[in-house]
Amino acid sequence: MTAVIEVEELSRRYGEFVAVRDVSFTVERGELFALLGTNGAGKTSALELVEGLQRPSGGRVRVLGHDPYAGRKQVRPMLGMMLQTGGFPPDLTVVETVRMWAGTLSRPRPVAEALTLAGLDHRGSVRVRQLSGGERRRLDLAVAVAGRPQVLVLDEPTTGLDPQSRHDTWRLLRGLLHEGVTVLLSTHYLEEAGELADRLAIMHRGVIVATGSVAEVVAAYPARITFTLPAGVDGADLPVAATVTDGRAVVRTDALQPSLAALLDWAGRRGIELGGLDARAASLEEAFLEIAGERA
Amino acid sequence: MSGGPGRLWALGRAELVLLLRNRAALFIAVVLPLPLLAVAGAAGADPADQARALTGLFALIMLGVVYYNLVTIFVARREELVLKRLRTGELTDAEILAGTAAPALLVGLIQMAVFVAGSAALMGLPVPVNLPLLLLGIAGGLTVFVLLAAASSAFTRTVELAQLTTLPVLALCVLGSGMIVPPDTLPGPVGDALRCLPMGPATELMRLGWAGGGSGTAALVPAGVLAAWAVAGGLAVRRWFRWEPRR
Numbered sequence: 001m002t003a004v005i006e007v008e009e010l011s012r013r014y015g016e017f018v019a020v021r022d023v024s025f026t027v028e029r030g031e032l033f034a035l036l037g038t039n040g041a042g043k044t045s046a047l048e049l050v051e052g053l054q055r056p057s058g059g060r061v062r063v064l065g066h067d068p069y070a071g072r073k074q075v076r077p078m079l080g081m082m083l084q085t086g087g088f089p090p091d092l093t094v095v096e097t098v099r100m101w102a103g104t105l106s107r108p109r110p111v112a113e114a115l116t117l118a119g120l121d122h123r124g125s126v127r128v129r130q131l132s133g134g135e136r137r138r139l140d141l142a143v144a145v146a147g148r149p150q151v152l153v154l155d156e157p158t159t160g161l162d163p164q165s166r167h168d169t170w171r172l173l174r175g176l177l178h179e180g181v182t183v184l185l186s187t188h189y190l191e192e193a194g195e196l197a198d199r200l201a202i203m204h205r206g207v208i209v210a211t212g213s214v215a216e217v218v219a220a221y222p223a224r225i226t227f228t229l230p231a232g233v234d235g236a237d238l239p240v241a242a243t244v245t246d247g248r249a250v251v252r253t254d255a256l257q258p259s260l261a262a263l264l265d266w267a268g269r270r271g272i273e274l275g276g277l278d279a280r281a282a283s284l285e286e287a288f289l290e291i292a293g294e295r296a
Numbered sequence: 297m298s299g300g301p302g303r304l305w306a307l308g309r310a311e312l313v314l315l316l317r318n319r320a321a322l323f324i325a326v327v328l329p330l331p332l333l334a335v336a337g338a339a340g341a342d343p344a345d346q347a348r349a350l351t352g353l354f355a356l357i358m359l360g361v362v363y364y365n366l367v368t369i370f371v372a373r374r375e376e377l378v379l380k381r382l383r384t385g386e387l388t389d390a391e392i393l394a395g396t397a398a399p400a401l402l403v404g405l406i407q408m409a410v411f412v413a414g415s416a417a418l419m420g421l422p423v424p425v426n427l428p429l430l431l432l433g434i435a436g437g438l439t440v441f442v443l444l445a446a447a448s449s450a451f452t453r454t455v456e457l458a459q460l461t462t463l464p465v466l467a468l469c470v471l472g473s474g475m476i477v478p479p480d481t482l483p484g485p486v487g488d489a490l491r492c493l494p495m496g497p498a499t500e501l502m503r504l505g506w507a508g509g510g511s512g513t514a515a516l517v518p519a520g521v522l523a524a525w526a527v528a529g530g531l532a533v534r535r536w537f538r539w540e541p542r543r
Contacts, residue, residue: 087381103306
């Protein structure tokens with residue numbers, strides 16, 4: 001395994017404001033690394049440093065061994081990107097846009113192939129201004145893959161896509177990963193990270209607060225059982241520790257099955273009905289909400 | 297190494313398509329200058345006057361078709377985030393600017409050719425005395441006004457505001473071109489000042505190239521001034537040009 005993207009103690013400041021603080025991670029060849037975070041967490045700022053669009057205030061980035069800012073000329077032919085918002089002239093058609101872009105590349109795919117990959121082949125003669133938000137995103141994707149990049153850096157690639165198109169994008173990315181393309185993407189769809197990411201990092205206020213595989217990140221957080229406490233039952237009577245707010249009990253546990261068994265056994269013996277019973281293993285969503293909530 | 301004019305033209309061709317689809321820009325660029333041919337026609341029989349009239353038209357093309365038009369194009373592409381997106385690709389910054397400017401330059405050069413042909417037919421234009429010098433004036437002037445357009449776009453928030461932000465350069469350059477007031481008829485210091493503005497040396501080089509006159513070294517000063525403007529324009533672009541909208 002070789003690190004295709006290396007980020008070490010990276011920082012980016014705008015005057016007083018620190019958008020990215022001491023962020024470190026590596027992405028290996030053929031791996032998909034997802035950056036998660038609330039809006040304003042610093043994902044886009046971090047990606048722009050990896051893309052070489054901005055110079056870091058501190059720390060170091062390497063993409064395929066090069067500094068992406070100083071070595072723009074070496075890195076760009078191997079790098080495909082999607083910014084958070086498109087950036088194509090509204091009065092060009094889809095085909096004209098991709099043809100223009102392909103004409104600037106050293107190893108372009110045929111225009112038709114790029115459009116097919118992004119699922120836009122039927123919209124070739126439509127002006128960009130007439131595309132839906134999801135179609136614009138796919139045009140952006142067609143452009144990102146047009147140069148047969150070894151590395152893709154995608155800022156919220158599926159935002160605004162309908163579920164079908166999102167799955168199409170995932171399929172395309174899986175295919176590229178299979179060919180050895182390395183992908184770094186940001187998303188605020190936890191499902192997307194869970195589906196695609198080999199490893200991920202959760203950012204909050206410019207800092208990485210959790211990183212690892214989905215299983216590793218989730219392992220740090222407890223499972224949850226919630227139910228409505230029946231009238232006349234005191235929270236202290238429960239066989240497992242719970243917090244009760246507005247009549248709703250929440251049990252946090254590292255051992256979901258024994259805790260749930262104890263609770264059900266207790267309720268069964270007393271003939272108590274646990275209204276709205278919900279038990280779930282720790283998920284990325286739980287971890288994410290926990291992080292965003294407790295540090296808000 | 298990849299590169300070459302091919303990839304620059306990929307961008308230029310797309311810009312040309314956009315120009316052809318933008319009726320207002322097309323009108324300003326293509327139709328508006330045509331009546332000016334009458335101005336050249338009225339210059340009379342003196343070769344020096346004819347050269348002055350024609351190079352004055354060239355100056356107007358540099359200002360209207362190249363400078364003003366490009367300020368609006370650079371601002372529009374910046375605000376549409378097109379410039380930011382282009383910077384994520386393989387093109388260098390210089391190629392992005394040149395490719396974006398290419399159609400305006402092309403239209404400007406075609407108009408100059410039309411004016412030359414038209415004037416030649418109307419009034420039997422004299423053959424340029426020093427063609428390289430004429431071409432140097434044209435190339436230098438175009439370069440300077442592309443750079444000034446890029447620099448001016450940095451101070452222009454919207455396409456509409458370009459009407460305002462281009463006024464200082466336009467006003468000074470129309471004066472400096474010598475079309476309205478020939479600099480040699482003005483009191484020394486004023487004429488000298490006008491000769492130092494970007495349009496003055498470009499027109500002077502073109503005029504010297506066409507009609508000749510002056511000593512053998514007469515072209516050195518305007519060539520130097522024009523080169524200085526090109527350097528200043530380049531530095532201004534490096535310092536101030538904005539690739540994405542202000543947030």
